[in-house]
Amino acid sequence: MGGFRWLSWVRTRSHATIFSFCSALLVLIQAVMALLEAPVSWRLIAAALVFAVFCGSELDKWHTRSIEQREAEQQEQHAREAAESAWKGAAEDCLRIWPAPPVRDVDPYKHLGVARSLLAGSFTQAGELVPPYVERDIDQWARERLQSSGAVLLIGTPASGVTRSAYQLTLTAPVSSVALIPTGPHGLATALGELDVLSRLPAGARPLLWLGGIDSFTPELTSTMLRRCRERPGMRIVATISSTEYEVWEAESRVLAEEFGEPLLLKRVPSAEELKRAEAAYPGVDFSEGIATAFTVAAELLKQLRTGDGTCPYERAGDDCALAREVVDIAISWASTDIGRPIPINQLSVLAQQRLGGPKIGAKHLKRALKWAVSPVAGSASLLVRETDSKGGETVTARTDIVDIRRAESGGPDDAVWVAALDAAASVDDRVAIGRIGFRAHIDGNVRIASQTWSMVTALDDPAVASLWRAVAFSHGRHEPAGEVPLLERLLELTEAAFSPNTVQLV
Numbered sequence: 001m002g003g004f005r006w007l008s009w010v011r012t013r014s015h016a017t018i019f020s021f022c023s024a025l026l027v028l029i030q031a032v033m034a035l036l037e038a039p040v041s042w043r044l045i046a047a048a049l050v051f052a053v054f055c056g057s058e059l060d061k062w063h064t065r066s067i068e069q070r071e072a073e074q075q076e077q078h079a080r081e082a083a084e085s086a087w088k089g090a091a092e093d094c095l096r097i098w099p100a101p102p103v104r105d106v107d108p109y110k111h112l113g114v115a116r117s118l119l120a121g122s123f124t125q126a127g128e129l130v131p132p133y134v135e136r137d138i139d140q141w142a143r144e145r146l147q148s149s150g151a152v153l154l155i156g157t158p159a160s161g162v163t164r165s166a167y168q169l170t171l172t173a174p175v176s177s178v179a180l181i182p183t184g185p186h187g188l189a190t191a192l193g194e195l196d197v198l199s200r201l202p203a204g205a206r207p208l209l210w211l212g213g214i215d216s217f218t219p220e221l222t223s224t225m226l227r228r229c230r231e232r233p234g235m236r237i238v239a240t241i242s243s244t245e246y247e248v249w250e251a252e253s254r255v256l257a258e259e260f261g262e263p264l265l266l267k268r269v270p271s272a273e274e275l276k277r278a279e280a281a282y283p284g285v286d287f288s289e290g291i292a293t294a295f296t297v298a299a300e301l302l303k304q305l306r307t308g309d310g311t312c313p314y315e316r317a318g319d320d321c322a323l324a325r326e327v328v329d330i331a332i333s334w335a336s337t338d339i340g341r342p343i344p345i346n347q348l349s350v351l352a353q354q355r356l357g358g359p360k361i362g363a364k365h366l367k368r369a370l371k372w373a374v375s376p377v378a379g380s381a382s383l384l385v386r387e388t389d390s391k392g393g394e395t396v397t398a399r400t401d402i403v404d405i406r407r408a409e410s411g412g413p414d415d416a417v418w419v420a421a422l423d424a425a426a427s428v429d430d431r432v433a434i435g436r437i438g439f440r441a442h443i444d445g446n447v448r449i450a451s452q453t454w455s456m457v458t459a460l461d462d463p464a465v466a467s468l469w470r471a472v473a474f475s476h477g478r479h480e481p482a483g484e485v486p487l488l489e490r491l492l493e494l495t496e497a498a499f500s501p502n503t504v505q506l507v
Helices: 003-011 015-035 040-094 108-112 139-149 162-170 185-192 223-231 243-252 254-258 272-281 297-307 322-336 345-356 363-374 400-409 415-427 431-443 447-455 465-477 481-498 501-506
Strands: 151-156 177-180 206-211 236-242 264-266 384-388 394-398
Touching: 040 185, 108 162, 139 151, 139 162, 139 264, 151 162, 151 243, 162 206, 162 236, 185 223, 223 236, 223 254, 236 243, 243 254, 243 400, 243 465, 297 400, 322 345, 322 363, 322 384, 322 394, 322 400, 322 415, 345 363, 345 394, 345 415, 363 384, 363 394, 394 400, 415 431, 415 447, 431 447, 431 465, 447 481, 465 481
Parallel strands: 151 236, 151 264, 177 206, 206 236
Antiparallel strands: 384 394
16 A cells, blocks of 8 residues: 555544554554564564554644645635625625715715706815705705604705705714615615625614615615615615606605605795895805706706897897797707607797797798707707707707706696607607607696597507506506596507407406
8 A cells, every 4th residue: 555545544544443453553563573572672662663653643634634624714714705705896886885984974976966066166165075055944854854754755846956955964864874875776675685784884883875866766676675774773764856756756656655754845946045045155146046056057048048039130129039939948848748859940840830820930030049049058058959860850959957947847748749749759650759758648637648649559569558557557556547547448448459359358
């Protein structure tokens, strides 16, 4: 038996086996030496050698086991480190910052989406991260709600500054609060579920969950998930949503919305007291279009829209251009139908003619009105953007933030714009756009246009059916059978057209 094979054999045997083997070997050697009448000293030497072999084998086994144990411990340590590294990487993917920082260390611009403003930034005091905050009328209620119930939902009209107000609200949380800022709906669900980040927070830390634009976190964010968060001692939840999205979100996520209690509304136009505080904090700044709006290009665009074009040569002296106003209003209304396409200038001209009536609009007058609407007033910002489509046709698109502001503060498009948008979507067979228009008309309460839209849906596999089902869910969530039943009847008609009457009756 070779040396390596001998060691392998010894290492795989128990202490008792090796002891028995060495004992038998010693007896055999002593018997042989007795037959040979070997001196006692030789017999002792032989016994010592056998004992040395036994001790050596045990020492080798102990050494081998030590090495194996050390290697196993190292492997376990590496596995733990790899698992921890993978967990940390997953946490960093799910949360904007990990480890969770103290709330007061969060950068509101980088991590929360607070908009920067050069004008507001010029008022920032030395050592401060953000410019002065103008206290809003709802702030006291928001602080009390956060302290008493642990969760606050702020609804902000477009350009109201709701994100900045929500950030200021987080600063009123206890000093030990740490911020959990999910990267998105999947990140939120994974962080709170699979990763269980709440269990990894330092002892004594009070988590504050930031849900800016809470509508973007559903359906992954459930009422059960939110309830479990609120049950954690010291937990705070601050959420925001645009007023233009709240109605739909609340209908589709009613149980989740109820977890926040009554939401608080932040308006764009300031109250008299808010205006005083704003003027004191920012002397010389014009807040006529709103506190947050004053620090954006939207303020200049709204002023342009309010004052109009007073130098139009096609209007009487002293009057602003009615056509210019209609051009912008129609483009905004067109975008408000959710068609998702720019409006062709030819279509714009037809709609403007319908509104103004009278003599036919001259090409030069229309050109002048469009020039006023697309002219930049603040940097590169303009009310409308003129483009050329793939077929060479001239189109215009209304600026998104102005569309959002007008949508939140007006009664919605008139029927002529709705019908024109529907016809435009149908002419290019954009079924998804038709569905969007129908859903928007439904939630705006325009029953006639919504019904006309759903009549254009002719099959269950029509992509617009998804919007039809969403409209059903909207009315169902708001407990409005008058809005829900006609939609279900239309779906039944489509089902009857797709299947035999017997199959429909069975369903």
